[in-house]
Amino acid sequence: MAGSDTASTVTGEVNPPGDGEPIHEDAETEEFDPIGTLALIMTYFAILVIAWVYVYFIEFLSRDLTVIG
Amino acid sequence: MSAELEAEPTFVDKFPEEARIIRAAMWGSFLALTLGAIFGIIQTLHRTGIARPFSSVDYYTFLTAHGVFLVISFTIFFLVGLFTWAVVRSLDRPLLNTKITWTWYGMMAAGMTMTGVSILAGFTARIDMSADVLFTFYAPLQAHPLFYTGLVVFVVGTWVAGADWFRTWLAWREENPGERIPLQTFMVLTTMIMWYIATLAIATSILVFLLPWSLGLIESVNPTLTRTLFWFFGHPVVYFWLMPAYMLWYTVLPKIAGGRLFSDPLARVVFVLFLLLSTPVGIHHQYLDPGIAEGFKFISMTNTMFLLLPSLITAFTVVASVEYGARRRGGTGIFGWLRALPWRNPAFTGMMLAGLMFAAGGFSGMINAGLNINYMIHNTIWVPGHFHLTVGTAVALTFMAATYWLWPQLTNRPLYSPQIGLAQVVLWFVGMALMTNAMHSQGLLGVPRRTAEPEYAGFDYPMAFGGFEELNLQIAIGGTILFVSTVLFIANIVITSWSPKASGLARPLPPALSGPEDAPKVLDNLRLWVGIALVLVVLAYALPLAGIISNSGVFGTGAGTYPVWIDATTALAERVLAAITTAATLLVDAITGVSSL
Numbered sequence: 001m002a003g004s005d006t007a008s009t010v011t012g013e014v015n016p017p018g019d020g021e022p023i024h025e026d027a028e029t030e031e032f033d034p035i036g037t038l039a040l041i042m043t044y045f046a047i048l049v050i051a052w053v054y055v056y057f058i059e060f061l062s063r064d065l066t067v068i069g
Numbered sequence: 070m071s072a073e074l075e076a077e078p079t080f081v082d083k084f085p086e087e088a089r090i091i092r093a094a095m096w097g098s099f100l101a102l103t104l105g106a107i108f109g110i111i112q113t114l115h116r117t118g119i120a121r122p123f124s125s126v127d128y129y130t131f132l133t134a135h136g137v138f139l140v141i142s143f144t145i146f147f148l149v150g151l152f153t154w155a156v157v158r159s160l161d162r163p164l165l166n167t168k169i170t171w172t173w174y175g176m177m178a179a180g181m182t183m184t185g186v187s188i189l190a191g192f193t194a195r196i197d198m199s200a201d202v203l204f205t206f207y208a209p210l211q212a213h214p215l216f217y218t219g220l221v222v223f224v225v226g227t228w229v230a231g232a233d234w235f236r237t238w239l240a241w242r243e244e245n246p247g248e249r250i251p252l253q254t255f256m257v258l259t260t261m262i263m264w265y266i267a268t269l270a271i272a273t274s275i276l277v278f279l280l281p282w283s284l285g286l287i288e289s290v291n292p293t294l295t296r297t298l299f300w301f302f303g304h305p306v307v308y309f310w311l312m313p314a315y316m317l318w319y320t321v322l323p324k325i326a327g328g329r330l331f332s333d334p335l336a337r338v339v340f341v342l343f344l345l346l347s348t349p350v351g352i353h354h355q356y357l358d359p360g361i362a363e364g365f366k367f368i369s370m371t372n373t374m375f376l377l378l379p380s381l382i383t384a385f386t387v388v389a390s391v392e393y394g395a396r397r398r399g400g401t402g403i404f405g406w407l408r409a410l411p412w413r414n415p416a417f418t419g420m421m422l423a424g425l426m427f428a429a430g431g432f433s434g435m436i437n438a439g440l441n442i443n444y445m446i447h448n449t450i451w452v453p454g455h456f457h458l459t460v461g462t463a464v465a466l467t468f469m470a471a472t473y474w475l476w477p478q479l480t481n482r483p484l485y486s487p488q489i490g491l492a493q494v495v496l497w498f499v500g501m502a503l504m505t506n507a508m509h510s511q512g513l514l515g516v517p518r519r520t521a522e523p524e525y526a527g528f529d530y531p532m533a534f535g536g537f538e539e540l541n542l543q544i545a546i547g548g549t550i551l552f553v554s555t556v557l558f559i560a561n562i563v564i565t566s567w568s569p570k571a572s573g574l575a576r577p578l579p580p581a582l583s584g585p586e587d588a589p590k591v592l593d594n595l596r597l598w599v600g601i602a603l604v605l606v607v608l609a610y611a612l613p614l615a616g617i618i619s620n621s622g623v624f625g626t627g628a629g630t631y632p633v634w635i636d637a638t639t640a641l642a643e644r645v646l647a648a649i650t651t652a653a654t655l656l657v658d659a660i661t662g663v664s665s666l
Contacts, residue, residue, distance in 0.1 A: 032396065032582070033332070034389035039403045041384060044428055051432055055442065 079160060079478045086167050087157045088479045090174060094150030094553075095472070095479075097178060099559055101142035102465075106555035107133035111374040113504070113548030116523060117541035128521035129201040130191040136204030137188060140310065141223070141459055142181050148313040149177070149230050152257045154475065155316060156234045158578075159251035160241040169233050183219030187212060203519065205299060208279065208292045219281040224268050231261035243520065245281025250593050251586040252333055253320055259340040260312040262352060262599055266348055266606060267305035274298035278624075286645050291625035293617050295362040300351035301610060304617030308347040310460050314467040318387045318420060320578055321474060325417045326410055330581035335386045340594060342379040345371060345602050349609030350611035357442045361622055365613045366440055372609065373438040387424065393582065415490030419470025422498040423463050430458030433509060451512020456507045462501045469558050470494055478576060482568040489561050496554040504547025507540040514540075526661045619661045623653045 108131045115128055123131070157164060173216040184200070190213070191199035200212035226569050237252055250258065277299075278290045319336045323329050330336065352369035355361055392406055400409030410418045426467035433455040436442050446452065473490045477483050484490060514537065515531040516523050530537045591597065 034385075034392050036392045036395070036400075036403055036406045037385060037389040040388055044384070048432060055436065055548050 077573070077577065079575040080154065081479050081481055082575075084163055087153060087164055087170075090167065090170050091150040091154050092479055093174060094146050094153070094311040095476075096318065097181070098143050098146035098150065098468075099240045099562060100156070101138045101146060101181075103400070103554060103559055105135050105139035105143055106552050108132075108138070110548055110552040113545055113552075114523060117545040118522075118524065119541075119545045125521035127192060129203070129519075130188065130199070132519065133191075133201050133203050134185075134188045137184060139465075140204060140306075141220075142185070144310045144460065144464060144468070145223075145227065146177065146181075148310070149174075149227065150262075151313050151316070151468075151471070151475075152230070152234060153417065154197055154479070155320075156237055156257050160237060162241055162244070164233060165236050165240055169229065173229035173233060174224045176229065177223050179222030180219045180221070180226055182571065183215050185219070187215040187219065204660035205303070206279070207297075208290045208295045211279075211283055214280060216452060217275045217283060221272065221275055224272060227264065229266070229430070231265065233657070234258070234261065244400050249588070249590075250329075252336060252581070252585065254317070255593065256316045256338060256340050256597060259344045259598070260316075260657065261311065262595065262602070263312075263344045263347055264309050266352030266599075266602055267302045267309070270298045270301035271474070274302075282297045287624055287649055288646065289625045289627040291621050291623060292618065293358060293621065294614070294623070294625070296355065296358065297352070297361070297610075297614065297617060298352040301348065301606075302351070303354060304351040307460065308343050311632045312343060313340070313465045314423070315383060317467055317471045318383065318424060319390075320473060322387060322417070322420045323390035323394055324576065325414060325420075325474060326391040326394030326579050327398045328390055328392075328396075329579045331386050331389040331393060332583040332587075333581035333585045334583060334592070335382055336581075336590050337585075337592040339379040339382050339386070341598055342376075342382075344598050345605060346376045346379070348602065349605045352613060353438055353440075353443075356440055356448050360617055361613055362616060363440075365609075365616075368609065370438060372605075377431070377435070379574060380427075384424075384428065384532070390582075391421070413487075415487055415494050416470045416474035418491060419473070419494035419497075420467050422494060423466035423470065426458050426466070426498065426501060427463035429505075430455060430463060446512050448518060449512035450508045450516050450518045450638050453518050454512060455504045457501060461505075462497070466497050466501075467496060469497070472558075472562065474576065476562060476565060477574040480565070481570045481572070481574060482565055483571050483574060485561050485564040485568055489557055491492055492562065493557040495581035496550055500547045500550030500554055503543050504551065507543035507547065511540045511544075512539065528567070538612075556614070591629060615660060618657065622657050623660075624650070 101119070111123065112135060113130065113471060115123065115131075132451070153170070156271050187198055187200040190196040191201050198213045198215065200206075200216035202210040202212040203217070206216070233259055234254075238250070238258060241254075242250075254329060274295050278287070281287045282290050288569050312633070319330055323331070341367045350369050350372045352366055353373045356366050391410065391450060392400075395406035398409040398411075400406030410421075437452065437455055438535075473484055473487070511530075512518075516530060518538065524537070
């Protein structure tokens with residue numbers, strides 16, 4: 001083991017230099033709850049909802065209704 | 070250099086011959102990217118009216134070359150290289166016979182050269198050859214036979230490539246009885262099954278209709294039929310580009326983030342869903358085509374909306390894997406963990422920005438997929454805006470970012486400049502954000518796609534969110550930034566060839582948090598998924614195809630041929646034509662008889 005640039009995890013994974021800073025070993029064993037992922041996905045859905053509202057304005061309010069047939 | 074690092078061999082150390090093939094495939098891909106970028110900036114400046122050094126007739130040659138070189142050559146050459154890496158790496162065994170591997174590589178290269186030459190010949194009148202038929206080669210636009218022949222040779226090459234990977238997997242299975250298919254190999258195999266099903270239609274379209282027609286053996290084709298066969302292939306080809314990017318997001322991105330894949334079973338479910346659902350949706354590209362009943366279009370829309378499911382699962386799994394990495398790096402808070410990620414790593418930032426763009430592409434994709442609101446944007450520049458977010462960024466930027474990570478392991482040469490790499494991926498994101506935003510906006514104004522001069526005398530596009538000219542400037546600036554970004558990428562990789570060799574470049578991939586042991590065994594039952602996929606395809610396509618054929622016949626009603634570049638119909642060809650016409654009439658009678666039962 002040469003130094004901190006080759007931190008080994010409990011899975012035996014080698015984290016070589018160039019792939020980022022050393023990782024926190026103790027976090028490995030904790031129960032992982034992806035709350036940040038939930039927050040990001042909720043943000044995406046919020047943007048989607050706003051975008052759909054925006055489409056409503058584009059299609060119906062900025063021009064006449066398109067009637068086909 | 071520590072002994073531990075020396076003990077970790079890179080991919081090229083373990084599999085030098087395979088690495089050579091992968092590099093060859095990727096060089097092919099980068100060559101296509103270079104050409105595509107040159108044609109891209111010419112188009113961007115031409116259609117926005119900034120600079121028109123070439124005639125507007127040539128615009129369509131540039132457009133065809135841009136499309137074919139990028140979405141067929143750049144993407145597929147890259148992905149066959151990537152898939153070879155993924156199969157060999159995850160099975161940890163060499164390919165069975167690299168002569169076969171070089172054979173499919175040679176076929177793909179020869180096929181793409183033939184198609185490319187037929188397109189580029191359109192620039193000179195000295196050669197009686199052209200193929201300005203755009204990427205979709207809709208009849209009655211007709212290309213030189215070399216165009217179609219090259220595509221066939223190229224596609225058959227990919228079939229042999231798939232067989233090569235399947236054989237390698239079968240050999241591995243004999244050596245490792247009862248083991249689960251390693252995740253990356255599973256992803257390659259499911260993608261290739263989808264590709265086999267999809268390309269059956271395009272092979273039929275070319276070999277039965279378009280090639281004989283361009284050779285003068287048959288007089289006409291049924292444009293609705295060949296278009297429908299094209300989109301039978303044309304939607305799954307989108308996933309053929311995308312699934313390698315997904316593979317990188319699932320298996321490589323978590324590692325670069327410092328974490329591990331959150332769930333192996335979810336990744337398998339996603340790839341199975343893509344295999345099942347990506348083909349029976351092609352008619353959603355034909356919402357405005359006459360000759361296909363609205364009901365079939367509605368079914369296609371429903372299938373398409375189901376297809377959102379695997380992408381949303383991916384959004385969750387990939388982001389959760391990255392978040393896991395951030396937490397291990399000491400990230401905290403609801404959004405604060407984002408700061409702990411390795412944003413200075415071009416491979417990481419490139420893939421994350423690609424994923425972000427894909428989220429935006431998902432939104433415009435939902436507009437495209439909706440039967441009613443599709444009418445609003447159909448055939449406008451909104452559509453190229455959409456697919457520059459998906460294939461043009463989610464796929465292309467992921468491939469470029471992955472190259473920064475993978476290339477050193479294939480060459481034992483460290484990347485020339487990660488800093489330039491970082492600038493390159495950010496420039497791509499900025500350029501694409503400008504260009505596609507303006508393309509979407511122009512589409513809403515009704516600006517057509519595939520048009521050299523989209524401005525018309527005595528007509529102004531309605532002002533909405535930004536005027537036509539202002540949006541043109543955005544497109545031109547965005548396109549120019551993208552060109553610069555491509556140049557930086559290619560230069561970085563080319564200069565890396567002269568970097569001194571180094572050791573310690575291996576980047577092994579960690580196992581998933583929830584591994585394959587948690588995945589139901591049925592997920593690995595490929596026969597079952599092939600069966601269900603075929604049933605879904607038959608359900609989605611049997612009736613529409615029967616309807617199209619009974620309406621206007623197998624060979625159509627003689628819609629004309631554009632451009633008519635060949636007049637050498639020999640007596641022999643006429644005799645063959647007579648025989649085919651007789652056979653076709655019999656076939657039409659039979660199909661009409663069956664469909665009227």
